[in-house]
Amino acid sequence: MFLWIAALALHLSLVLATCLQDLFATLGGEQSALSASSKLALKFASRASSHFLGQSFSNANPIRQTITTYTNITGIEAGYSFFAPVVSGPNKLVFELHYPDGRIEYDVPAVGSAATGYRISTLLDHLAAVHYVRLREALLQSLVEASHREHPQAVLIRAVFGVADLVSATEYRAGKRTSYRPLYVYDFQFGGESRHPDR
């Protein structure tokens, strides 16, 4: 019985640590309305939660690997502060397809069902958060290659990745509509030449 209680305590401690880390990151973020000193305190608190989750160790550290694997297989690796503090604008990826005859067409990642559409939307949100440039390029290249398989005649595909500025109800009533700001533009060339991204 003692073992069961100890296991429960450990499990819920990890759930709590993940939630606290997420909460501190959310409230300490740029979009939070808290004061600068409160945000600094939250930053320290977030770091303490990260320590508890083993994230201060190197990736290969067995303690970190064990904790991360456990949180992954139990589905508790992410916090629950959905849409807090604000609903951020969605991201959008548009492909500009250039053909040898100078024709230009536009395309977006194609999916077969609405359920996959939600998942692609999640992927784009992840893509916006990726700070490792090589990884972002590799992910974009993969999406571009999928588009090229659908349009094999295209010699250049320009991937434009942008984020939307959502409008409030009042702004919408006044006639303002959601607009997209480009964040990254990558060119991928096809047709014998090596594909290379240009930012």
Add this chain to the structure above:
Amino acid sequence: MNKAASLQRFLFVTDSGRWLDILRLGLGLQVILFAWSLRPDWQSLFGQERGGQVSRLLIEAVLSGNSSLTPRLGWLINAVQFTGLSDTAILWIIWSALFCSGGLLLVGLWPRFVSIASWLLYLATVKSGVLFSYGVDNFTITGLFYLMIAPVSRSPWLAGKQSNTSLRTRERLGFHRRILQLHLCIVYFFAGFSKCFASGWWNGDNIWGALTRPPFNVLTPEFLLHFESLFVLLGTFVCLVETGYPIFIWPRKTRGLWLLLIIVMHLGIGLTMGLYLFAWIMITLNLSAFGAELFPGEGWILDRPRLFRPHIVAPSGRG
């Protein structure tokens, strides 16, 4: 000593196990719907031969950077590649196994084996597409994990053929239900608490934002503007219902109301934002954790011996 005894009574309260049947039925349908919803894009999401949207190998490499021990589709594919089957064929076998595991969860056959298989297949699928996954996957994995580690519950169809459930098993059933209950309290408290700090939830801006943000914009902005005056009310409702969940879900007097409010909230999210799978998993987890006693008739799911019927999971003195 008294506190320790109270804690023990609270954690190891005897339970009929009906909650586990609700969890299994709900998760069975969830796994089926998940597999079915991904069927048109299964190969484009995870296939390598014809090339997917995003390379599975790339995503699994990202996963390895985070955790090298988390199960993934690549492991399952490598394990059966000696048969000479193609990547595409193996992926379809995995899809079929996932779909069938959901069906077997519903039917209740071989509950232990099937719950482990469902958890493993779902986990491997989600982790091989970790950049595609969102909240619904985490909650489903958590639900499947609890189902897997809980004492084997009897199948609704086979219940009549089995009887004597030991006291120890009933206590363990209660203990595992407590884990789910406490977990949900943490989930809702933090979900609500983080929203309370944002003015957007109190003035209704975030309700508008959530309902108009692609791809959740099921309803048109023009239609939503007719209900603009309700946004403040809805935002406040979400903050209060979520933050108040750990307080009001335990006492018997408020449990039914709070369960109803939280289910209404999830139905609303499902219908107005198109997040049907998310709504279903949350309703399943809530009904399983706190609503098992609300279903009329003990024989509805399990035909249990009369001795077990009065035992309800609730903290002593509060429920």
